[in-house]
Amino acid sequence: xxxxxxxxxxxxxxxxxxxxxxxxxxxxxxxxxxxxxxxxxxxxxxxxxxxxxxxxxxxxxxxxxxxxxxxxxxxxxxxxxxxxxxxxxxxxxxxxxxxxxxxxxxxxxxxxxxxxxxxxxxxxxxxxxxxxxxxxxxxxxxxxxxxxxxxxxxxxxxxxxxxxxxxxxxxxxxxxxxxxxxxxxxxxxxxxxxxxxxxxxxxxxxxxxxxxxxxxxxxxxxxxxxxxxxxxxxxxxxxxxxxxxxxxxxxxxxxxxxxxxxxxxxxxxxxxxxxxxxxxxxxxxxxxxxxxxxxxxxxxxxxxxxxxxxxxxxxxxxxxxxxxxxxxxxxxxxxxxxxxxxxxxxxxxxxxxxxxxxxxxxxxxx
Amino acid sequence: xxxxxxxxxxxxxxxxxxxxxxxxxxxxxxxxxxxxxxxxxxxxxxxxxxxxxxxxxxxxxxxxxxxxxxxxxxxxxxxxxxxxxxxxxxxxxxxxxxxxxxxxxxxxxxxxxxxxxxxxxxxxxx
Numbered sequence: 001x002x003x004x005x006x007x008x009x010x011x012x013x014x015x016x017x018x019x020x021x022x023x024x025x026x027x028x029x030x031x032x033x034x035x036x037x038x039x040x041x042x043x044x045x046x047x048x049x050x051x052x053x054x055x056x057x058x059x060x061x062x063x064x065x066x067x068x069x070x071x072x073x074x075x076x077x078x079x080x081x082x083x084x085x086x087x088x089x090x091x092x093x094x095x096x097x098x099x100x101x102x103x104x105x106x107x108x109x110x111x112x113x114x115x116x117x118x119x120x121x122x123x124x125x126x127x128x129x130x131x132x133x134x135x136x137x138x139x140x141x142x143x144x145x146x147x148x149x150x151x152x153x154x155x156x157x158x159x160x161x162x163x164x165x166x167x168x169x170x171x172x173x174x175x176x177x178x179x180x181x182x183x184x185x186x187x188x189x190x191x192x193x194x195x196x197x198x199x200x201x202x203x204x205x206x207x208x209x210x211x212x213x214x215x216x217x218x219x220x221x222x223x224x225x226x227x228x229x230x231x232x233x234x235x236x237x238x239x240x241x242x243x244x245x246x247x248x249x250x251x252x253x254x255x256x257x258x259x260x261x262x263x264x265x266x267x268x269x270x271x272x273x274x275x276x277x278x279x280x281x282x283x284x285x286x287x288x289x290x291x292x293x294x295x296x297x298x299x300x301x302x303x304x305x306x307x308x309x310x311x312x313x314x315x316x317x318x319x320x321x322x323x324x325x326x327x328x329x330x331x332x333x334x335x336x337x338x339x340x341x342x343x344x345x346x347x348x349x350x351x352x353x354x355x356x357x358x359x360x361x362x363x364x365x366x
Numbered sequence: 367x368x369x370x371x372x373x374x375x376x377x378x379x380x381x382x383x384x385x386x387x388x389x390x391x392x393x394x395x396x397x398x399x400x401x402x403x404x405x406x407x408x409x410x411x412x413x414x415x416x417x418x419x420x421x422x423x424x425x426x427x428x429x430x431x432x433x434x435x436x437x438x439x440x441x442x443x444x445x446x447x448x449x450x451x452x453x454x455x456x457x458x459x460x461x462x463x464x465x466x467x468x469x470x471x472x473x474x475x476x477x478x479x480x481x482x483x484x485x486x487x488x489x490x491x492x
Contacts (some may be wrong), residue, residue: 021402037428056455129378228402228429251488294406294450296426318405318428326405 009054010203026117028055031226039227047221048151057120057141061111065134081106092270098246145206150196194238238360287337289354291326304344305336321362375486376437394489402427409445440469
């Protein structure tokens with residue numbers, strides 16, 4: 001494959017120096033692993049891991065009407081967000097399918113919207129096509145960097161290097177401060193099922209911060225982590241990944257994200273379709289599966305219930321935090337999605353039993 | 367890790383250790399390293415006749431499913447059952463405890479289609 005057209009994040013050189021295996025992802029050359037996906041997974045669950053997520057797009061939203069405008073494009077509430085609060089939100093198409101799943105950050109004077117890297121172009125076009133008065137957009141994709149520090153030791157590792165009290169930053173809130181003396185938005189958000197922070201920094205400051213954290217906390221077990229570990233971590237934590245559990249065809253209702261759907265909002269793109277889908281309640285939906293055998297379930301494998309086709313696998317992996325079982329998500333019929341139901345997954349022509357389990361598969365110890 | 371001298375290799379990164387008319391088969395250090403953490407190995411059943419370079423199973427890492435080809439043909443005599451509980455043995459000891467299966471050779475001349483260590487070395491480092 002030609003890599004000439006791939007973009008590079010501000011941390012590209014650092015990944016090379018640390019021996020990362022790079023793969024094309026969302027148009028960027030991104031690290032899929034450094035040492036081993038399982039070793040990196042272990043670091044995040046028990047100590048901490050450091051991720052380059054600069055392929056994700058950061059859009060700045062500015063102006064007096066951002067909140068009221070964003071309400072009309074998204075399923076969750078925006079206007080009720082407090083300053084420095086973060087909130088998961090989904091943009092839908094008129095049929096209710098997910099255009100992208102995102103996080104809004106309400107900063108002191110403006111807003112930041114973080115969208116999936118693979119959807120950056122589509123989302124930038126969508127926002128501009130629906131632009132309203134009193135809203136200005138700025139696209140920082142590929143310019144700013146995003147470094148995530150995730151794991152139970154995140155607070156103690158980061159605290160010495162920031163000028164803000166991290167204990168006062170609640171889950172899904174953020175502060176504007178300095179990390180190693182460089183300006184950053186420090187958000188207590190993540191995609192691993194662990195406590196942790198996402199650091200939004202200028203691209204030119206990213207290598208310094210990345211290397212300083214790794215140098216200062218290697219002794220504490222901090223590991224650079226790739227997207228391979230991140231995918232296992234998020235699947236265990238029951239978090240949807242765009243393109244898998246959410247797509248233009250798979251709605252937030254089907255993906256089990258009703259908690260983020262505010263039908264009390266009078267009007268937003270996709271509202272009618274989603275309300276109707278919920279009322280009918282006959283839709284295929286995302287179920288969590290635990291395989292009984294050792295063969296992993298993979299995306300696209302057919303799923304059967306009571307001998308009949310019931311859907312397909314959307315994500316699957318061996319799960320170290322679920323006793324090493326093979327876990328998966330599947331989009332299956334309502335009947336097949338019953339907790340405790342026995343399904344069959346067809347793997348290379350042979351059917352293997354799986355049990356429907358509640359999501360998430362893993363919750364961090366309190 | 368250097369390629370053991372006494373083994374023969376395929377271009378698909380398998381090794382063969384031939385003793386008399388029995389061959390032990392595994393994947394190379396280069397292969398296990400490229401695959402990453404191995405979580406599942408699917409092997410042919412004992413007694414099955416397999417053809418040289420035929421697709422006879424899969425090796426799965428956390429991220430990916432890879433086809434497994436046999437570097438030599440014959441009848442499957444034994445498979446490494448220990449890999450069911452400990453597939454990571456292929457990562458740790460690709461030339462030892464991580465062996466995959468044993469074959470009773472159909473035609474010992476098939477080994478002429480395989481590479482000695484120094485030739486395989488060139489492929490593995492490209």
